[in-house]
Amino acid sequence: MFSYRQALDYLESLINYEKKSDLTYNKRLFNLDRIRLLLKRLGNPHFSLKTVHIAGTKGKGSTAAIITSILADAGYKVGLYTSPHLVSPRERIRICERLIEKEEFSFFIWKIKKIVDGIKEERRTFSPTFFEVYTSCAFAYFYEKKVDVAVIEVGLGGRLDATNVITPLVGVITPVSLDHTKQLGNDLISIAKEKAGIIKPHSTIVISRQERKVLSLLERICRERKAKFYKIGEDIKFNLKKATPAYQVFDVKGIKKDYSSLFIPLAGEHQLWNAATAVGVVELLSFYGFKISCENIFQGIKNVSWPGRIQTIDHTPDVIVDCAHNGASAQYLARFLNSFYKExxxxxVLSVLKNKDIEAIARALCPLANRVIVTKINSPRALPVDEIYSKIKRYCTKDPVKKENLEEALKIAEEMAGKSGVVCITGSVYLVGEVLSFKGIITEK
Structure with a gap:
């Protein structure tokens, strides 16, 4: 049996594509053979799970969290598997709001390692990845805990992602934009084809907001695979009634019912698309026997918690953290800042990983800032401060300030903002995680 530290050390010893910026997306590295063999030796726990499968570029985690919150309010035991984590590795695997316990996590990772060792005796080249072992752990844990349903977020792409061994009750494609272009393709259509890999024959799919050419592709693939699909904005609609920096009130016209004055404690118009998508998913789950009332939907959305997404963590000055790490997400954040903090x-405060489009992020955000402070994430994939500086300088109203140390960067940012200003920290999930940890908002318990 592993200790928690031993379990983490074992995971870190595996190939982790989340920490590699130079990986090539090919069938040798990315395929479903390893995960299928691993799960087979575990007794194929995923075969017994009822699931919702979520792919897309933006909004996967938020959508998954809202779906989970609604189902939990209805009394269901809901497994939730997401990535990456902000602070604790256990955030990735939870039942409703409860993270997998350290002892449980350690036991399942130990059990999987024993299976991996056994396979290696037969196949010396067998080498599962970090994400494949994590995914196997999630499926085994959810099976052991007898969850009523598991909400599963895709890690990368869709077609060759380790999660794509399930046959979900409902699949979801959240907005597709440019990200992971080296692995998935340099254009939206190539990326969308990879995301569409989760669309199974005769399945049910909810499609969120997409660019027209992406939507046309997804519709065609659904028709070819005889999958029934519902589109947010057409089959499921929403209307904003009130927006503040901390919450929003909106109506949804669903597939089955209309829902008035829903309250969501998440900021940004994009969260309304995510919430409408979640409503569509839970309505469709009712066709599979799930009993979800209007009150469950209202309370589930009202009580959802998903840290690090346009989250205000302090006041005087206001300090906002957001996980925006590509151009499209940065544009969402820019619209929010323009709406509430223009004056x-x-x-x-900005930092990014090497494989991210820093110029697209800078184009959206730097012109809004009175000053930009460049810092460094504690990651081997972090883009050096000098390189960020050189790439964003032309988008800034004044020369950016360089601070390698995050704590110093935050201190200077708050001093510059003064009591009436705003500090916005963004560019990476990892940066936001470090800030939330440093501020004591999320800790590894």
Whole structure:
């Protein structure tokens, strides 16, 4: 049996594509053979799970969290598998709001390692990845805990992702945009084809907001695979009634019913698309015997928690963290800042990983900032401060400030903003995780 530290050390010893910026997306590295063999030796726990499968570029985690919150309010035991994590590795695997316990996590990772060792005696080249072992752990844990349903977020792409061994009750494609272009393709259609890999024959799919050419592709693939699909904005509609920096009130016209004055404690218009998508999913689950009332939908959305997404973590000055790590997400954040902080002094704290489109992020956000402070994430994939500086300088109203140390960067940012300004920290999930940990908002318990 592993200790928690031993379990983490074992995972870190595996190939982790989340920490590699130079990987090539090919069938040798990315395929479903390893995960299928591993799960087979575990007794194929995923075969017994009822699932919702979520692919897309933006909004996967938020959509998954909202679906989980609604189902939990209805009394269901809901497994939730997401990635990456902000602070604790256990965030990735939870039942409703409860993270997998350290002892449970350690036991399942130990059990999987024993199976991996056994396979290696037969196949010396067998080498599962970090994400494949994590995914196997999630499926085994959810099976052991007898969850009523598991909400599963795709890790990368869709077609060759380790999660794509399930046959979900409902599949979801959240907005597709440019990200992981080296692995998935340099254009939206190539990326969308990979995301569409989760669409199974005769399945049910909910499609969120997409660019027209992406939507046309997804519709065609659904028709070819005889999958029934519902589109947010057409089959499921929403209307914003009130927006603040902390919450929003909106109506949804669903597939089955209309829902008035829903309250969501998440900021940004994109969260309304995510919430409408979640409503569509839970309505469709009712066709599979799940009993979800209007009150469950209202309370589930009201009580959802998904940290690090346009989250205000402090005041005087307001300090906002957001996980925006591509151009499209940065544009969402920019619209939010323009809506609520246009007349305020904005100090932007920015750091990104090497494989991210820093210029697309900078184009959206740097012109809004009175000053930009560049810092460094504690990651081997972090883009060096000098390189970020050189790439974003032309988009800034003044020369960016360089601070390698995050704590120093935050201190200077708050001083620059003053009590009436705003500090916006963004560019990476990992950066936001470090800030939330440093501020004591999320800790590894």
């Amino acid at each position: 305020k002094k904005i100090i932007l």
